Amino acid sequence: MKGRALFLYNDRAGRGRIAHKADAIAGILREGGYDVLPHIIEFGRNPFDGHEDVDMVVAAGGDGTMNYVINNMKVKGLDIPLAVIPAGTANDFARALGMRRGALDAARQIADGEIRRVDCGRVNGLYYVNVFSFGLFTTTSQHTPDGIKHRIGRLAYLFEGIKELKEMRTIPLEVTTDERTFKVDALIALVFNGETAGSLPLAPGASINDGLLDCILICKSDVLLLGINVIRHMIGGYPSSIVYLRSRHLHITSPLGDIATDVDGQRGVDFPLDVECLPGELKVLAPKKR
Numbered sequence: 292m293k294g295r296a297l298f299l300y301n302d303r304a305g306r307g308r309i310a311h312k313a314d315a316i317a318g319i320l321r322e323g324g325y326d327v328l329p330h331i332i333e334f335g336r337n338p339f340d341g342h343e344d345v346d347m348v349v350a351a352g353g354d355g356t357m358n359y360v361i362n363n364m365k366v367k368g369l370d371i372p373l374a375v376i377p378a379g380t381a382n383d384f385a386r387a388l389g390m391r392r393g394a395l396d397a398a399r400q401i402a403d404g405e406i407r408r409v410d411c412g413r414v415n416g417l418y419y420v421n422v423f424s425f426g427l428f429t430t431t432s433q434h435t436p437d438g439i440k441h442r443i444g445r446l447a448y449l450f451e452g453i454k455e456l457k458e459m460r461t462i463p464l465e466v467t468t469d470e471r472t473f474k475v476d477a478l479i480a481l482v483f484n485g486e487t488a489g490s491l492p493l494a495p496g497a498s499i500n501d502g503l504l505d506c507i508l509i510c511k512s513d514v515l516l517l518g519i520n521v522i523r524h525m526i527g528g529y530p531s532s533i534v535y536l537r538s539r540h541l542h543i544t545s546p547l548g549d550i551a552t553d554v555d556g557q558r559g560v561d562f563p564l565d566v567e568c569l570p571g572e573l574k575v576l577a578p579k580k581r
Contacts, residue, residue: 294346296325297339299360301332301352301378309351309378309394316376316398320349323402332356337363347372347576349401351394353379354421358555361411361573362418374401374576381556384420387485387499388577400578408571409499412484414552415560420499420573422488423559423566425552426462426479426509461511464545468506468538475534479509482541482566502570506541508534541566 298317302310310331317327328345332338332352338360339345348371350360357375364371376397377385388409390397412419461476483494483505494505510532543564552559 293324294326295344296320296327296347296349296374297342297345298327298329298349299332299338299351299356300329300376301356304352304356304378304380309376312394313351315395316349316351319395319398319402323399325402332359334359337366339363339367339369343367343369345371347374349374349376349398349576351376351378353377353382353556354384355379355556357384357420358418358557361420365418370574372406372574372576374404376401381489383422383485383487383490384499384555386487386490387421388575390578401576403579404576405579406574406576409573409575409577410484410502411569411572412482412504412566413569413572414482414554414564414566417554417560418569418572419484419554421485421555422481422483423552423554424479424481424488425550425559426477427460429479429481429553462545462547462550464508464543466506466508467542468536469540470538475508476510477508477534478511479507480543481507483507484568502568503537503539504541504566504568506534506536506538510534539568539570 298320300309300313313329317329320327328342330338348360348364350357350373356379361373375385375388375390376394377390377392378394385397391400412423414423461478462480463474463476464480465472465474481488481493483497485499486492486494486497493507497505541564543562543566545562550562554560
């Protein structure tokens with residue numbers, strides 16, 4: 292027996308389909324040698340209450356679910372392997388780990404996987420696995436109703452994001468990195484631990500194993516030029532309206548007081564911001580490197 296595995300799943304994730312596959316996933320993990328404890332996540336409660344002695348946790352859901360599980364795991368002081376089954380609208384962290392999209396295929400990868408360490412981000416004490424952001428479009432996932440996401444998937448984010456164009460504004464920032472301090476008026480700010488957001492490779496070359504955060508600050512331009520510059524950035528160009536930097540630490544302030552932030556698709560923290568990369572902070576159970 293490999294140990295006791297707490298299997299947490301968000302029964303609302305991925306259009307609710309994961310709940311119908313929970314028994315099959317648990318069966319695959321048991322065949323792999325784990326004593327499995329299935330448990331539906333009740334948001335607002337710590338899923339590790341009464342399960343502090345488990346040897347690992349398997350979480351099925353999207354990036355928001357992973358964020359919830361990891362922060363509650365940290366509250367308990369647990370340093371146990373986390374395995375991820377992608378079951379959300381966006382599954383950027385699962386993709387970074389090399390997990391297959393199908394839930395049962397991912398379960399088989401876990402049953403035959405290996406333990407390794409990956410980086411984690413932290414902002415004002417809140418942990419995140421993929422991206423911390425604020426500005427235009429960055430809180431779209433918070434405002435998109437679950438019913439729409441279940442019906443049309445990631446397109447729901449696009450439709451909700453179009454509404455935000457009506458209130459497009461820049462945010463004056465002072466940014467301090469490991470090497471310098473500068474001021475910038477940013478329309479969008481993203482601080483990546485991983486490489487993608489909503490499957491878009493916005494931080495090309497970023498890695499969850501490099502000990503650094505990848506920060507992208509997009510300055511204001513008209514809507515058409517904004518899109519062109521983002522595409523240029525993703526294919527390796529250097530548009531002047533995009534500031535791209537890498538740092539282990541960031542301190543960000545603004546004279547504005549009503550800036551909404553987002554952490555892995557969930558409500559974030561308030562300014563001022565202290566953002567850091569924690570190298571090797573997370574123990575994960577991921578596919579074996581071939």
